[in-house]
Amino acid sequence: MSLQNSLTNFATRLATETNNLRNQMGALASLSTSDKxxxxxxxxxxxxxxxxxxxxxxxxxxxxxxxxxxxxxxEIIAARDALVNGAPGALDTLSELATALASNDGDIATILTAQAKRVRTDTASQGLLPAEQANARTNIDAVAKTDIGNPDIDLIAVFEAGLA
Structure with missing residues (x-):
């Protein structure tokens, strides 16, 4: 069952139950003084x-x-100290870490290669192959667009139809 079908069924059921409650309770104006x-x-x-x-x-x-x-x-200082985790003074800021990494081009190349295969959020189309796309979805526990149905469904219309 697609996400669209699940959401449609849920909205219909929710609307039906809301309608039942509304019919059982009556108008809010009928509340007694003790209720208020x-x-x-x-x-x-x-x-x-x-x-x-x-x-x-x-x-x-x-x-x-x-x-x-x-x-x-x-507490903030303790959290910072735990984050630095006893790093020597020469490596406890981002600038010092950048300098240390720049001195070893082999590590930088390894990092850049791994970084190039990450799922990007700064571009609309990264150009991943279908197998890479499937791996990315698996790694972040996501589903394909074709698995969720129509994300543009008018859930308000479904809800109102259930109230009828």
Missing amino acids: ASLVAAINELKGLIDTATGINDTATALSSTWSSTKINA
Whole structure:
């Protein structure tokens, strides 16, 4: 089954279920006062939680805690140090790495050869052979255009048809 067929079936089913819910619930204007009050209670509960939220806590790592700028800067420095991973001072910047690579043309040629076979995003047509295209799709877990159906299908029309 193509992606187009799957999306069409999904949109139809979603529209049908939405239509069923709309018919069961009726208009929003018919909500009772107690239903509307529960929404206000939920908003007030959320406001209370926000009002009682704790301030800056550099020792906690929970999603509900907030670090100071000093702690954030220390974490950035630690991440940078981990990225450099103890490289000598002569190789800890991009400029120094470029200089080191330029001194060994054999490595550069190997890198350029490998780089030429990458899947490019800066050109509309790279000129890959069919086997290379298939390998690229496999490597990035993609499907061919012919496998997904019509990407221009009007899903709104499918949805509205399901509501009818």
